[in-house]
Amino acid sequence: MNKNWKFVCLGIILSFIISPGCAYNKSSLPDLLVDNQQIAITANPDAARNDCDTLVITCIDYRFAIANQEFINNTLGLKDNYDHISIPGSIYNLVNPETRDLLFSKFSLSVSLHLIKRIVIISHKDCGGYGGSVSFGSEIAEYETLCTDLRNARELLIERYPTLEVDLFIESLTTEEKPKVRFEKIP
Numbered sequence: 001m002n003k004n005w006k007f008v009c010l011g012i013i014l015s016f017i018i019s020p021g022c023a024y025n026k027s028s029l030p031d032l033l034v035d036n037q038q039i040a041i042t043a044n045p046d047a048a049r050n051d052c053d054t055l056v057i058t059c060i061d062y063r064f065a066i067a068n069q070e071f072i073n074n075t076l077g078l079k080d081n082y083d084h085i086s087i088p089g090s091i092y093n094l095v096n097p098e099t100r101d102l103l104f105s106k107f108s109l110s111v112s113l114h115l116i117k118r119i120v121i122i123s124h125k126d127c128g129g130y131g132g133s134v135s136f137g138s139e140i141a142e143y144e145t146l147c148t149d150l151r152n153a154r155e156l157l158i159e160r161y162p163t164l165e166v167d168l169f170i171e172s173l174t175t176e177e178k179p180k181v182r183f184e185k186i187p
């Protein structure tokens with residue numbers, strides 16, 4: 001076998017070895033945004049209006065992202081009828097005097113711009129904004145702190161916007177074989 005043929009054979013062998021690895025790393029989705037292509041996704045017809053009913057406040061935690069959308073859109077029935085502020089620690093930022101003014105300034109935009117009538121606040125257990133579950137010492141202490149912060153947040157909001165309805169929820173990730181996110185309404 002001459003030198004050129006050896007290179008060809010080596011190339012063929014390498015292509016079989018390398019290809020599966022590359023295919024594994026590549027996303028199966030085409031990059032539709034290359035060359036400034038645009039993607040159009042159908043919006044809810046109701047989204048053409050200028051206001052919405054509700055402002056939803058959640059933590060950014062990715063573990064709850066899909067469940068939050070399902071809960072907000074389907075369980076609460078708010079499809080395309082809500083503003084959404086997602087911030088690490090959720091309502092802890094409103095209870096904390098150091099970040100309270102910043103958050104209020106963002107809330108006021110939603111309230112005045114979109115004429116919202118209700119605020120839904122969702123806090124979650126094992127939140128990094130609080131230092132995780134371990135920082136509370138016990139499950140009961142964590143639950144009590146989250147309930148207290150949620151109720152304090154509701155008081156602060158109603159003090160500023162007396163006509164608003166404020167609904168509070170705590171969500172938690174279960175450790176079952178198939179993990180689930182459970183939501184509990186806090187009175």
Ligand SMILES: [Zn+2]
Pocket residue numbers: 059060061088089090124126127128129
């Ligand atoms: Zn969190």
